[in-house]
Amino acid sequence: MSGIVVFGAQWGDEGKGRFVDYLASKADVVVRYQGGNNAGHTVVADGVTYKLHLIPSGILSKGKACVIANGVVIDPSALKKEIDYLAERGVSVDNLYISDRAHMIMPYHRELDALNEKKLGDFKIGTTGNGIGPCYKDKVGRTGLRMCDLLDEESFPEKLKKCIEDKNEIITKVYGGDPLDYEAILEEFRAHAKYFRPFVCDTVSMLQEYKEAGKTMLFEGAQGMLLDIDFGTYPYVTSSHPNTGGVCAGAGVGPQVITDVIGVVKAYTTRVGEGPFVTELFDATGDAIREKGHEYGTTTGRPRRCGWLDLVIVDFAAKTSGITGFAVSRMDTLGGLDKVYVCTGYDIDGKIVNTYPASLETLAKAKPVYKEFEGWSSDLSSIRKYEDLPDAAKTYIEFIEQQTGVPVVMIGVGAGREECIYRGL
Numbered sequence: 001m002s003g004i005v006v007f008g009a010q011w012g013d014e015g016k017g018r019f020v021d022y023l024a025s026k027a028d029v030v031v032r033y034q035g036g037n038n039a040g041h042t043v044v045a046d047g048v049t050y051k052l053h054l055i056p057s058g059i060l061s062k063g064k065a066c067v068i069a070n071g072v073v074i075d076p077s078a079l080k081k082e083i084d085y086l087a088e089r090g091v092s093v094d095n096l097y098i099s100d101r102a103h104m105i106m107p108y109h110r111e112l113d114a115l116n117e118k119k120l121g122d123f124k125i126g127t128t129g130n131g132i133g134p135c136y137k138d139k140v141g142r143t144g145l146r147m148c149d150l151l152d153e154e155s156f157p158e159k160l161k162k163c164i165e166d167k168n169e170i171i172t173k174v175y176g177g178d179p180l181d182y183e184a185i186l187e188e189f190r191a192h193a194k195y196f197r198p199f200v201c202d203t204v205s206m207l208q209e210y211k212e213a214g215k216t217m218l219f220e221g222a223q224g225m226l227l228d229i230d231f232g233t234y235p236y237v238t239s240s241h242p243n244t245g246g247v248c249a250g251a252g253v254g255p256q257v258i259t260d261v262i263g264v265v266k267a268y269t270t271r272v273g274e275g276p277f278v279t280e281l282f283d284a285t286g287d288a289i290r291e292k293g294h295e296y297g298t299t300t301g302r303p304r305r306c307g308w309l310d311l312v313i314v315d316f317a318a319k320t321s322g323i324t325g326f327a328v329s330r331m332d333t334l335g336g337l338d339k340v341y342v343c344t345g346y347d348i349d350g351k352i353v354n355t356y357p358a359s360l361e362t363l364a365k366a367k368p369v370y371k372e373f374e375g376w377s378s379d380l381s382s383i384r385k386y387e388d389l390p391d392a393a394k395t396y397i398e399f400i401e402q403q404t405g406v407p408v409v410m411i412g413v414g415a416g417r418e419e420c421i422y423r424g425l
């Protein structure tokens with residue numbers, strides 16, 4: 001039995017989907033363990049581009065079981081849309097399983113997300129607007145609604161009514177918004193119950209059976225380490241645990257199940273939304289990376305902030321998540337520049353710091369300390385062996401390994417499924 005975790009070691013959008021897609025071919029079951037439809041995973045398979053949000057990328061590998069586990073928050077209307085999107089492209093969801101313990105994103109969560117961002121004004125988080133934070137808030141506050149509630153025709157209306165009454169008070173009295181209509185929402189969710197009933201099951205027991213049968217499980221993270229509610233740039237984070245720690249609680253497995261932890265790292269850094277970003281580029285190089293890498297959000301279409309690779313955060317991710325191997329994406333996108341830079345530490349009040357500070361005020365003072373590297377050609381897409389990479393690209397990869405003590409096991413050289421160098425695992 002093996003359990004492989006793949007998650008983002010930066011601020012999300014590292015290009016996890018394609019590595020998951022590759023690793024899924026070795027796995028028996030692919031599991032999403034946190035986040036919701038705030039995620040956007042682009043996978044190019046057999047020349048077709050798929051944009052996924054909630055459904056594990058493993059759905060594109062025929063015959064794999066795909067689980068949306070208890071740690072995920074599910075917006076039923078968004079999930080239904082995604083299932084329809086896949087069906088239109090001939091992708092079957094017969095192997096999709098949804099946890100009965102997963103919490104639902106309700107219409108009032110989306111409403112509260114928007115109202116709260118508006119109220120925060122200049123201090124807004126820059127959320128995806130999908131109701132993620134308000135839903136996790138209800139989960140922790142013990143007032144959420146789960147998939148098992150949805151399926152209980154008798155008790156659901158009463159539970160929903162209570163939630164809507166409570167939320168309408170907040171929407172109208174705190175934010176001055178318009179109240180939501182209980183009857184309309186009940187009708188919508190009755191239809192969801194009918195639609196989702198065949199998909200919902202006890203995924204904890206299911207994964208236990210996979211474990212006992214010695215099968216390979218792949219745990220697919222969404223967002224990224226620096227958006228983690230505990231270890232990210234709080235409060236400019238998401239409301240879940242994208243890191244390895246999120247796997248046990250979010251899927252209902254023990255830590256012994258995890259045998260490999262793959263941290264996906266973009267060869268440079270991007271971020272969407274607000275919050276600190278020490279190596280951000282505000283010049284023509286940043287713009288050029290954005291255009292060349294099509295760095296616009298899969299979920300919201302927002303332009304991504306771009307900057308040099310920051311090894312302080314990558315090393316922090318490696319340490320707090322027990323990363324056993326890095327998958328470095330977008331080496332082709334970073335190619336074509338004369339010089340490239342890697343941040344090895346922060347200068348904070350004249351002191352060089354290599355650990356990631358908790359305080360936003362400290363981070364605001366951090367100036368990146370860079371090491372300069374020769375650039376390489378962007379035309380790498382036909383390379384499949386590490387030895388065939390240009391020397392400058394190999395130097396770059398080996399520097400990441402030396403600085404973090406973690407081997408780089410996969411390297412992305414193009415967008416296609418096969419445009420990748422595999423060095424083990």
Ligand code: IMP
Pocket residue numbers: 011012013038039040125126127128129130131132133222223224227236237238239272273274
């Ligand atoms: P939320 O998860 O929608 O509440 O957004 C909180 C923060 O996480 C915002 O800065 C979002 O831009 C960011 N975020 C959420 N999901 C993703 C993702 O999949 N990729 C990159 N950033 C994300």
